[in-house]
Amino acid sequence: MESRLEDRKREVRLVATRALIAALLVISALAAVIVRLVHLQIDQHEHFSVLSQDNRVKVQPLPPARGLIYDAAGVLLADNHPSFSLEITIEKVADLEETLADLARLIRIEPQDLARFERQKRRRMRFQPVPIRLNLTESELARFAVDAHRFVGVEVRAELIRTYPRGEQTAHVLGYVGRINEQELARIDRGNYAGTQFIGKSGVEKAHEALLHGQVGYQQVEVNARGRVIRTLESRPPVSGQDLYLYLDIALQQAAQEALGDERGAVVAIDPRNGGVLALVSNPSFDPNLFVEGISQANYQALLSSPDKPLYNRAVRGQYPPGSTIKPFVGLAGLASGITTERRTTFCPGHFSLPGHSHRFRCWKRGGHGAQNLEQGIVQSCDVYFYDLANRMGIDRLSAFLSDFGFGQVTGIDVAGELGGLMPTREWKRRTRNQPWYPGETLIVGIGQGSYLATPLQLAVATAAVANHGQVIQPRVVRAAQAPGDALARAQPLVSHRIALGEEWQWQRIVDAMAKVVEGGTARRIRTPEYRIAGKTGTSQVFSLGQNQTYNAARLPKHLHDHALFVAFAPVDDPRIAIAVIIEHGGGGGAAAAPVARRIMDAYLLGSTLAKEDEEGAGG
Amino acid sequence: MARTNHRALSELARDHGDRGPWYRLHLDAPLLLALLLLCAFGLVVLYGASDQDLATVERQLIRLGIASLFMIALAQVPPARLRVWSPVLYGVGVLMLIAVLLVGDVGKGAQRWLDLRVIRFQPSELLKLAVPMMLAWMLSARRLPPTLPWVVLATVLTLIPVILIAKQPDLGTSILVASAGVMVLFVAGLSWWMILALAVAALAVAPLVWFGLHDYQRDRVLTFLNPEMDPLGAGYHIIQSKIAIGSGGIDGKGWLNGTQSHLEFLPERSTDFIFAVIGEEFGFTGILVLLAIYLFIILRGLLIAARAEDRFGRLLAGSLTLVFFVYVFVNTGMVTGLLPVVGVPLPLISYGGTSMVTLMAGFGIIMAVQTHRIRPL
Numbered sequence: 001m002e003s004r005l006e007d008r009k010r011e012v013r014l015v016a017t018r019a020l021i022a023a024l025l026v027i028s029a030l031a032a033v034i035v036r037l038v039h040l041q042i043d044q045h046e047h048f049s050v051l052s053q054d055n056r057v058k059v060q061p062l063p064p065a066r067g068l069i070y071d072a073a074g075v076l077l078a079d080n081h082p083s084f085s086l087e088i089t090i091e092k093v094a095d096l097e098e099t100l101a102d103l104a105r106l107i108r109i110e111p112q113d114l115a116r117f118e119r120q121k122r123r124r125m126r127f128q129p130v131p132i133r134l135n136l137t138e139s140e141l142a143r144f145a146v147d148a149h150r151f152v153g154v155e156v157r158a159e160l161i162r163t164y165p166r167g168e169q170t171a172h173v174l175g176y177v178g179r180i181n182e183q184e185l186a187r188i189d190r191g192n193y194a195g196t197q198f199i200g201k202s203g204v205e206k207a208h209e210a211l212l213h214g215q216v217g218y219q220q221v222e223v224n225a226r227g228r229v230i231r232t233l234e235s236r237p238p239v240s241g242q243d244l245y246l247y248l249d250i251a252l253q254q255a256a257q258e259a260l261g262d263e264r265g266a267v268v269a270i271d272p273r274n275g276g277v278l279a280l281v282s283n284p285s286f287d288p289n290l291f292v293e294g295i296s297q298a299n300y301q302a303l304l305s306s307p308d309k310p311l312y313n314r315a316v317r318g319q320y321p322p323g324s325t326i327k328p329f330v331g332l333a334g335l336a337s338g339i340t341t342e343r344r345t346t347f348c349p350g351h352f353s354l355p356g357h358s359h360r361f362r363c364w365k366r367g368g369h370g371a372q373n374l375e376q377g378i379v380q381s382c383d384v385y386f387y388d389l390a391n392r393m394g395i396d397r398l399s400a401f402l403s404d405f406g407f408g409q410v411t412g413i414d415v416a417g418e419l420g421g422l423m424p425t426r427e428w429k430r431r432t433r434n435q436p437w438y439p440g441e442t443l444i445v446g447i448g449q450g451s452y453l454a455t456p457l458q459l460a461v462a463t464a465a466v467a468n469h470g471q472v473i474q475p476r477v478v479r480a481a482q483a484p485g486d487a488l489a490r491a492q493p494l495v496s497h498r499i500a501l502g503e504e505w506q507w508q509r510i511v512d513a514m515a516k517v518v519e520g521g522t523a524r525r526i527r528t529p530e531y532r533i534a535g536k537t538g539t540s541q542v543f544s545l546g547q548n549q550t551y552n553a554a555r556l557p558k559h560l561h562d563h564a565l566f567v568a569f570a571p572v573d574d575p576r577i578a579i580a581v582i583i584e585h586g587g588g589g590g591a592a593a594a595p596v597a598r599r600i601m602d603a604y605l606l607g608s609t610l611a612k613e614d615e616e617g618a619g620g
Numbered sequence: 621m622a623r624t625n626h627r628a629l630s631e632l633a634r635d636h637g638d639r640g641p642w643y644r645l646h647l648d649a650p651l652l653l654a655l656l657l658l659c660a661f662g663l664v665v666l667y668g669a670s671d672q673d674l675a676t677v678e679r680q681l682i683r684l685g686i687a688s689l690f691m692i693a694l695a696q697v698p699p700a701r702l703r704v705w706s707p708v709l710y711g712v713g714v715l716m717l718i719a720v721l722l723v724g725d726v727g728k729g730a731q732r733w734l735d736l737r738v739i740r741f742q743p744s745e746l747l748k749l750a751v752p753m754m755l756a757w758m759l760s761a762r763r764l765p766p767t768l769p770w771v772v773l774a775t776v777l778t779l780i781p782v783i784l785i786a787k788q789p790d791l792g793t794s795i796l797v798a799s800a801g802v803m804v805l806f807v808a809g810l811s812w813w814m815i816l817a818l819a820v821a822a823l824a825v826a827p828l829v830w831f832g833l834h835d836y837q838r839d840r841v842l843t844f845l846n847p848e849m850d851p852l853g854a855g856y857h858i859i860q861s862k863i864a865i866g867s868g869g870i871d872g873k874g875w876l877n878g879t880q881s882h883l884e885f886l887p888e889r890s891t892d893f894i895f896a897v898i899g900e901e902f903g904f905t906g907i908l909v910l911l912a913i914y915l916f917i918i919l920r921g922l923l924i925a926a927r928a929e930d931r932f933g934r935l936l937a938g939s940l941t942l943v944f945f946v947y948v949f950v951n952t953g954m955v956t957g958l959l960p961v962v963g964v965p966l967p968l969i970s971y972g973g974t975s976m977v978t979l980m981a982g983f984g985i986i987m988a989v990q991t992h993r994i995r996p997l
Contacts, residue, residue, distance in 0.1 A: 011764045014809040015934045019926040022806065022942055026918050029949050030911055036956045040866040041904040048866025055863065056879045225884040 057233065058223050061195030064214030065160055067241030069174060069204065071250040072278075072479070077170050078205070080160035084136040086144065087129035090121065092153030099151060100132070106147060107133060107140040112296075129155065134293060162198060162292050168285040169253055172313045173277070173415060173477060175203020176288035192216050201291070202313075204244070204477050206416035211481050214241035242481040247276025255603035256281040259596040265583035266314035266456040268475075269600055272464035272569060272578045274494060275473035278604060280415065280457075282314040316418040319453040320582055323538030324381045324589070325567045326402065326448040328466060331374050332510045333401040334389045336501035342509060345371045348384035354391065354439055361387050361443050364539070378513040379521035381537060383447050390446025395437055398445060399425045404499045405462040406472055407454055412495065413475045422453040449541060459580035463567040466514070467534070467575035469507035470499040515572050522590040523566065526598035531605055534575075535568030535597065537589030561585035566593035570601050577604050646695040646991040648924065654917045655968070655983060659684055661910065662969035668876045669890040669897045670971070676890065680971055687980035694984030698992040702985065703757050703932045709746070710754035710777070716743035717784040744793045745978045747781045749985070751797050752939040755804040760931035765809035774805055775818070789834055792950075792963035799946045800939055807925065807938035841960045857893065860885050861955050865899035872903030890971040892963060895955040910969075911952075918945050921983075924990045933989035940982040947979075 040048065069078035086107070093099050103109060113133055120130045136144070136156070144156065162177045164170055177198040180188070184199050193199075194216055200206035217238030222230045256267040260283040269279040284306075290299055303311050312318070334340035350368035351360040363369065363383040369376070377385030390398055403409070408423025422428075424445055426437040444450035454462075457475065465472040474495035514534035517523050522537040540563045564586030569578040579597050586592035642649040663677055663684075670676035694702075720743055755774050759766050766774070778801030785794040806815070830838070864880035873879065878900035881889045889897050898906055921941025928934040947967040953959035955966075965972060967979050 007763060011809075011931070014764060015807060015928075015931075015938070016926040018807050018809055019922040019938060022938070023919055023922050026922075026942075026945050027915070029945070030915060033949070033952045033956060033958065034908070034911065036953075036958050037865065037899070037904055037907055040862060040956060041869055041899065041907075044866050045869040048863050049869070051863045052867035052880055055860075055885050056883050222879075222883065230883065 056222050056224075057220055060219050060221055062217035062219055062235070062238045063159075063195035063197070064216060064238035065240040066162060066177070066198070067212040067214065067243045067481070069212075069244045069246065071246050071248050071253075072276075073249065073251070074245075075166075075250045077164065077166055077246070077248075077250060078174055079163050079165060081163050082158055083134070083161040084141055085131045085157050085159070086133040086136060087131050087155050087157050088117075089129045089153045089155070090124075094152070099154065103132065103151070103154065106143050107136065109133060129157070131157070159197060164288045166250060166253075167287045167289060169250065169257060171203075171285045171288040172282040172315060173203055173248060173253070173280040174288070175205040175207075175416060176201055176291045177205050178291050179294060198292070200416070202417055203415050204246075207414040208244060208478060208481075211244065212241040215239035240484045242483045244478050245480045245482065246477050247271060247274070247278060247479045248280070248477055249278050249604070252279045252600065252604050253281060255279075256596075256600050257283060257285070259599040260583070263583045263586060263592075264308055264314070265581065265586065265593075265596075266318055267579065267581050267596065267600060268315050268456045268460040269577055269579040269604070270460050270464050270475050272467040272473070272575045275461075275464070275475045275496070276479060277413065277415075277475050277477045278577060279600065280315050280477070282312070282316075282318070284308045284310045286310040313415075313417060314456065314582070314584075316413065316415050316455055316457050318582070319419055319421050319455055320563055320565070321450070321452055321540040322407075322448040322454040322459055323540035323563070323565050324383075324448060325459055325536050325538035325565050325580075326407075326452075326454075326462075327378050327381060327386055328510045328514050328536050329402060329405055329462060330386055330389060330393075330398065330446055331378055331513065332466075332502055332506060333398065334374065334393065335506040335509065336503070337393065337397060337401070339393050340374055340389055342374055345373045346377070346382075346385045346388045347371050348382050350384070352384045352387040352443070354443075357440075359440065361440070375509070375513040375516065378510070378536065379516045381517075381522050386446045387443040390442050391439065393442075393446075395424070395426055395442040395445065398442065399423050401501065404472075404501070405465055406458055407452075407462065411457055411461050411475050413457060414477050418457065419455060421455050421458055422451055424451045448538060456580045456582050459565070459567050459582075460578055463569055463580060464575075464578035465499060466507070466510060467569035467578050469504060469511070470502050472497050472499060511572060514568075518568070518594075523568075523594040525590065526594045528598065528602075530602075531570055532572040533568050533570040533598070533601065534572045535566060535594065537594060538565030538567070539563070539587070539589050540565060542585065558585050561587055564589045564592035566590070566597050568594075568597050568601070570605060577601055643991055645692075646988060647692070648920070648987045648990045651917065651920050651924075651983060651987060651990075654913055654920065655980075658910075658913050658917070658968050661913070664875070665894060665898055665901075665969060666890060666971055668878065668901060669881055669894050671882060672876065676971065683972075683976055684980075687976045690977055691980040691984035691987070694981050695987040695991065697985075697988055699930070699933045699936070699985070699989050700992075702753065702936075702988070703760070706750070706753040706757035710750045713743060713746045713750040714781055714784070717747065717781055719743070721784065721787060742793075742974050744781075744785045744788065744790060744797070745974045747785065747797050748793070748800060748943065748978050749940075749981060751778055751781060752800045752804050752936055752943070755801055756932050756935035756939065759804065759808050760935060764931060765811060766805070768814070771805060771810060771814055774801065777801070786832075789837070790963070791833075791837055795950065795962060796943060796946060796964065800943045803939035803942040803946075804935050807935050807942070857887050857961060858954075858957050860887065861893050861896040862957050864896040865956060868900040868903045870904045872899075872901050872906055875901050877901060892951070892965055892970060893955055894970050895952055895966050898969075899955075911948075914945075914948050918942075918948075921986050924986055928989050929993045929995060937986045937989040940986055944979065944982065947975075 065080055068076060068080070071077055086103070088099070090096060100109070109132065117130060117132045124130050141156065164174065164176065178201045179197060180193065180199045188199070192213070192215065196213065196216065200209040200212065205212065215238060217236045219235035220233040222233055224230055252269065256269065256279045260267060260281060263283065265283055267279060267281040268277070270277050286303055348363055348369040350366050351362045353360055361383070364381065369380050369382045369384070372380065372382045372385045376382065403423050408421055410418045410420040424441070429435055429437050441450060445452050461472065461475055511534055514536055515532055517537065518527050518533040518535045523535050526533065542560055542562060562585070564583040566581045566589045567579065569575045579600060581593040581597045583592045583596065640649070642652070663680060666680055667674070667677050754777055758774060758777070759770060762770065778798060782794045782798045785797060860880060864878065864886050867873070867880065876882070878897055880886045880900050881897045886893055886896055898910060918941055921937060921944065925934050925938035925941060928937055944967060947964055950959060950962060950964040951966045954961050954964065965975055968976060
């Protein structure tokens with residue numbers, strides 16, 4: 001009895017002790033949890049707050065809308081239109097095969113879409129969406145929207161795609177935009193281009209990239225675990241790029257292109273008063289819209305392999321021997337330097353030889369022009385007169401003077417990709433060929449042949465300088481830029497310099513001579529009673545003839561025919577347009593190139609193209 | 621002598637045992653109050669964790685009601701009667717576990733459910749009560765502490781259902797059932813060297829258990845050791861839950877303002893990981909309040925066990941209280957990254973029905989131990 005009671009007591013004590021120990025264990029275990037919580041919630045609170053913030057807040061760039069481009073009359077030349085594409089974030093998709101099959105039941109997916117998808121899929125970064133379809137139609141968009149919830153990781157993306165409503169007409173002057181490539185990525189400010197897909201690749205689009213692009217905006221959004229945007233927390237809107245207003249007149253541009261017809265060639269027309277580019281055409285052209293979203297391999301190959309080289313911008317990159325078109329400039333150099341006078345004559349027997357040499361430099365007129373003064377030399381384009389003048393002037397003075405007109409250097413036009421041509425000098429020859437300069441070469445330069453190369457743009461600028469009596473103005477395509485919200489368009493500053501040599505009366509003599517070229521000289525066929533034109537024809541050799549050969553176009557293949565050139569400005573007394581035309585393998589400048597220039601000047605000065613369009617409109 | 625003494629004591633109990641209306645209802649007021657507080661807190665948290673879905677809160681409330689009925693019902697049963705039924709309950713439970721393995725329904729990739737046409741339930745839940753009852757029944761027949769043969773027998777009787785449950789597979793429940801057995805032995809005063817021996821034996825079979833685990837279970841353990849190993853896969857749960865708790869700080873982000881939970885970064889946020897929601901929205905302060913309520917309940921349960929009249933009551937009340945503690949510790953430990961991820965809910969807070977019924981039934985038994993005493997305290 002006693003022991004049972006003792007046992008009971010001992011047992012009660014035992015269990016009570018165990019309960020006490022258990023309580024202590026419980027308290028220490030919960031203390032361990034609390035220590036852990038102190039660590040997480042107090043010590044590392046900031047660290048986890050940042051992680052939590054990173055989880056839910058994503059910063060999205062808001063790309064600015066690219067500036068639009070208008071011609072002189074306010075016609076829209078470069079527009080942005082919304083385009084919807086369907087993108088897949090592969091990391092978010094459970095079964096890609098199944099998703100693609102499902103999508104194909106909703107919207108059309110062509111084999112080339114799949115091919116592009118596969119190609120881009122391999123190059124993408126993690127969690128970077130890959131487009132499966134571009135340019136969704138309205139009905140496809142609607143169909144996908146209804147079923148969108150079934151497609152986790154598939155999203156519609158809206159973006160603004162550049163379009164060029166005038167296509168081929170503006171391809172060489174405006175250029176085009178395209179997807180940013182790796183070299184460009186290394187060059188641009190990545191922050192400002194976050195979210196931007198396109199960048200100017202050529203032409204005005206490239207030259208004015210900074211104005212057209214604008215400032216990127218940002219928005220902070222709250223997203224859930226599946227990446228869906230719940231709400232916008234904060235946003236800084238983007239600033240759209242500036243709209244550009246051009247000097248370019250699309251009607252004139254069209255007239256120039258039509259005037260060139262099927263011929264390969266280029267036209268550059270500028271306003272000599274301000275350097276504004278009125279028309280800049282390289283023929284044939286191409287559709288710049290093909291390049292915006294990435295041109296297909298087949299289309300690109302076709303453009304590259306065409307013998308007409310439609311991608312080649314002849315107006316600013318084509319380098320041709322300027323031929324006789326430079327004779328007025330050389331003539332001015334002669335007058336200004338006192339090497340010749342108005343009255344001094346040179347006898348042209350049809351050829352010219354340097355003293356002590358038997359080699360005959362031929363005049364284009366085999367029978368010779370007889371006695372020629374400066375004006376006659378220009379009007380008749382007598383080669384012998386200019387052989388003699390160049391010979392007496394020497395290469396150093398000749399090339400220095402011609403360089404003053406802008407030859408041998410880029411004009412600085414706001415069209416990307418311009419080339420500078422070549423103004424040969426003694427130094428240039430030593431440097432590139434390690435040879436001395438031969439006097440015979442000076443003669444060739446004097447008539448714009450040999451290694452002397454100029455672009456149609458340079459010829460137009462030099463012609464405008466004559467029209468301005470010595471004022472050389474940098475050509476500009478863009479007249480003004482307008483920032484969004486700004487009331488006033490800011491004019492582009494003029495960049496110009498005066499040619500050092502040449503007095504006013506000397507310039508006037510040269511202008512008079514060029515007027516006579518049209519009135520009764522090599523370009524008389526384009527004479528018009530409506531206004532006075534000052535011009536100069538040129539024919540540049542592609543094929544060198546031997547000493548005793550004659551040039552016979554009928555017997556030569558077309559690609560060896562001479563290039564036809566013509567430079568002009570009008571009206572003579574109040575020049576409003578200066579123009580350079582080149583027709584590759586077009587033959588004589590007077591016959592092939594001058595009429596093209598006349599049509600353009602008519603269109604500009606008389607508005608005949610516009611009048612004709614109005615008539616057609618009324619008739620239809 | 622003993623008889624008269626006993627009757628005198630009984631009379632005394634009737635005379636002086638009237639300790640208020642709660643006692644007559646066989647409910648323990650402090651325990652009941654703490655449980656109600658806990659459940660109310662749980663419903664408030666659940667409202668936020670379920671994205672303010674009142675239907676979810678309503679369903680949880682109904683379950684709570686059913687569970688409370690079980691608690692009140694079991695509180696009315698004198699422990700002595702419960703003791704008689706212990707072996708039967710254990711036997712039925714084990715048989716049903718075998719039945720589940722043979723014909724059970726598959727839910728979430730594991731066979732846990734038995735469809736009895738009227739109700740579907742998990743027999744493994746029953747074992748959370750049946751195992752401690754069975755062991756308490758067995759050990760209370762003899763003097764404490766138990767001798768070696770009985771300890772071995774108790775171990776075997778625990779391991780049979782534990783292995784059957786682990787095969788379903790349900791690691792969380794099998795751990796809880798195993799701990800129920802261990803807790804009975806502990807409260808029974810199992811000598812320290814035997815506790816040591818059991819621990820060594822457990823360590824020895826650990827490698828066997830490791831190879832018996834399913835791949836996903838092994839993943840969980842590996843993930844626990846290094847959650848950053850696979851941040852988007854198996855480690856995702858624990859990383860996100862640590863972010864939720866840590867970003868809560870001292871005061872929390874405020875009720876319904878937890879970004880980790882409402883933006884769905886936190887998985888299983890209304891069930892196993894609801895503790896992280898509390899940490900995020902109510903901060904360190906909120907968690908301390910919660911842990912204080914838990915601690916009060918556990919200490920009250922241990923007090924009831926220590927003061928219980930008979931061995932069966934002592935062992936059962938003690939082990940059931942400590943199993944409740946195991947729930948709390950394993951869940952909070954797993955959510956805070958102290959322990960590997962095992963499917964153990966936060967008791968009476970996590971959304972879900974079955975464990976709630978078992979838990980409340982357990983508290984009913986504890987209350988019965990407290991209120992069916994013959995002698996007064």
